[in-house]
Amino acid sequence: MISYTFDVRELEFFLLILMRMASFIFAAPFFSMNNVPRRVRTALAVFVSILIYSALETPHDIPYESVWSYGALVLREALVGVMLGACANMCITATAFAGHIIDMNIGLSMVSLLDPATREQVTFSGAFYNYFYTLILIASGLYRYLLKALVDTYTLIPLGQAVFRTEKLLNATILFMADYLMIGFEIALPVLVTTLILNSLLGIMAKTAPQMNMFSVGMQIKIFVGLTVLLFTVYMMPRYSDLVFREIRTIMVQYVDALMP
Numbered sequence: 001m002i003s004y005t006f007d008v009r010e011l012e013f014f015l016l017i018l019m020r021m022a023s024f025i026f027a028a029p030f031f032s033m034n035n036v037p038r039r040v041r042t043a044l045a046v047f048v049s050i051l052i053y054s055a056l057e058t059p060h061d062i063p064y065e066s067v068w069s070y071g072a073l074v075l076r077e078a079l080v081g082v083m084l085g086a087c088a089n090m091c092i093t094a095t096a097f098a099g100h101i102i103d104m105n106i107g108l109s110m111v112s113l114l115d116p117a118t119r120e121q122v123t124f125s126g127a128f129y130n131y132f133y134t135l136i137l138i139a140s141g142l143y144r145y146l147l148k149a150l151v152d153t154y155t156l157i158p159l160g161q162a163v164f165r166t167e168k169l170l171n172a173t174i175l176f177m178a179d180y181l182m183i184g185f186e187i188a189l190p191v192l193v194t195t196l197i198l199n200s201l202l203g204i205m206a207k208t209a210p211q212m213n214m215f216s217v218g219m220q221i222k223i224f225v226g227l228t229v230l231l232f233t234v235y236m237m238p239r240y241s242d243l244v245f246r247e248i249r250t251i252m253v254q255y256v257d258a259l260m261p
Contacts, residue, residue: 012070016077016159017056018049023081024150029089030134030143048147052154064160073160080162080259084153087176087255088146091248094180095133095240098187099126105188105195106226107219125230129187132234136241142248149252153259161261168258176251183247187240194229198222 022045025031031041064070102108103123112121122130185192198221 013056013159014049014053016073017052017154018045019074020077020081020153020159021045021049021052021150023078024085024146025081027082027085027089028146029085029092030138030146032085032089048151052151056154076162077159079164080153080157081150083259084150084252084255087251088248090176090180091183091244091251092130092134092137094183094244094247095129095187096122096126097180097184099123099129101184101188102191102226102230105192106222108223108226128230132237133241133244136238137245140241140245142245145249149249153256156256157259158261162259163261165258169255172251172254172258175254176247179247179250183240183243186243190233190236191226191229194225195222198225 022042025041025045030036031044064073100123102125106125108124112123202221
């Protein structure tokens, strides 16, 4: 028979650790995909929280006065985990944004697919980019970096002491949105330039040979040329995945700095 006793203070400390870790896992990339079973995510959050609990020193007292104030601490830790996980997840969605831009230019914007990972309607190129870059980032060990970065936040942001500096969070979000658009357009740039040149050529042909129906011919040519350029730009994807990885590190550092006491 196993008999294990613990102090209520230790249980409160562990629950705060678990809340930040579980919120991060349920919002971070890779872990938050719908094809990852919830039991696996829950078990991973509990297992990593136990390891962190054994490594951290239990504080003598947790700053709360009543059940409501402890609930506020729990919500604060949940918000910290969700913010860090969501900002990393939004960086991954820049690839889907690039695919949406490409499909709008080559004429495939009406073609939508059901993404089983997010259960949302996505475009053809968006699903292609999203899965390809996700595979590259998994192979590069991004999931290990995310877990290590969150573990480091327990030292930088002690439990129950997170401070939400609105100005820093707003500035970090604005800079992130600018980088988000830059990454999306940079990924889609080869196809955008090609379709721009192709549209110019089709416009010249429409003026020189008005008897030809350039609308019906041009749609087929744009799809063929766009998919061909998309195929030839596959070798550039590792370079673009580095951009996404650096953006994840940048936004997480900025958010942690805005939450530090």
